[in-house]
Amino acid sequence: MSREISRHKVLNAPFDINMRLVQGILSLGLGYSALEKFCMNMNLNIMSSRTFNFYKKKILDGHLFAANQMFCNIRKDVEEVYGSRNDNDIVDIGVSYDGSWLTRGHTSNIGIGCVIDLLTGFVIDFEVMSKRCEECQQTKLALDEDTAEFHFWYEGHRDFCSITCRVIWLDGSQSRNKIVGKT
Numbered sequence: 424m425s426r427e428i429s430r431h432k433v434l435n436a437p438f439d440i441n442m443r444l445v446q447g448i449l450s451l452g453l454g455y456s457a458l459e460k461f462c463m464n465m466n467l468n469i470m471s472s473r474t475f476n477f478y479k480k481k482i483l484d485g486h487l488f489a490a491n492q493m494f495c496n497i498r499k500d501v502e503e504v505y506g507s508r509n510d511n512d513i514v515d516i517g518v519s520y521d522g523s524w525l526t527r528g529h530t531s532n533i534g535i536g537c538v539i540d541l542l543t544g545f546v547i548d549f550e551v552m553s554k555r556c557e558e559c560q561q562t563k564l565a566l567d568e569d570t571a572e573f574h575f576w577y578e579g580h581r582d583f584c585s586i587t588c589r590v591i592w593l594d595g596s597q598s599r600n601k602i603v604g605k606t
C-alpha cells in the first residue's frame with residue numbers, strides 16, 4: 424500500500440502514488456481518458472474520474488499556492504533592489520512585457536502575458552487568458568447569437584466573460600505573434 428502524503432491520519436488524505444500518477448498525466452497534457460488507457464494496458468485498477476478530479480484540484484491548489492508565495496518573495500526582492508525598505512512604498516520601476524501561447528501554430532486559444540522587471544529580469548506579474556468562453560459557446564448554441572435573448576443574456580454575462588471584457592488581443596501585423604494586454 425502506498426504511503427499517505429500527510430503524516431497525520433486524515434480522512435481522504437491523498438496517497439503519494441496516486442498524486443504522482445495524476446500529476447504525471449497532467450504534465451503530459453493528458454486527461455482521465457489517457458489514464459484509463461494506461462491502466463488498462465498495465466492491467467491496473469483505475470481510480471474514478473471523481474477521484475482524478477479531486478487530485479487534479481489538489482495539484483492546482485498546490486501550484487497556485489506555491490506560485491503566490493514565489494511572487495511575494497520575488498516582488499519583495501525587486502522592491503529591495505530598487506532601494507525600498509517599506510512595503511507601503513510606491514516604487515518607480517522599469518518593465519517590459521512579453522506574451523506567449525500554450526501551443527504553436529497560431530491556433531492556441533490560451534495565452535499568457537508577463538510583466539518583466541528590467542533591472543532584475545524577474546517576472547513580477549502575469550495573466551493567463553482564454554480566447555474562448557465555454558459559457559458563451561454553449562449559450563450561442565442554445566439561443567443563437569443574433570437573437571435579442573442572447574444579447575440580453577450577454578449583458579449580464581459580460582463582466583464575467585473570459586474573452587474580451589478584461590483583455591485586449593493585439594495582432595502583430597508582421598510576426599503574427601499575439602500578446603495579451605490588460606485594459
Ligand SMILES: [Zn+2]
Pocket residue numbers: 556557558559580583584585586
Ligand atoms: Zn463569455
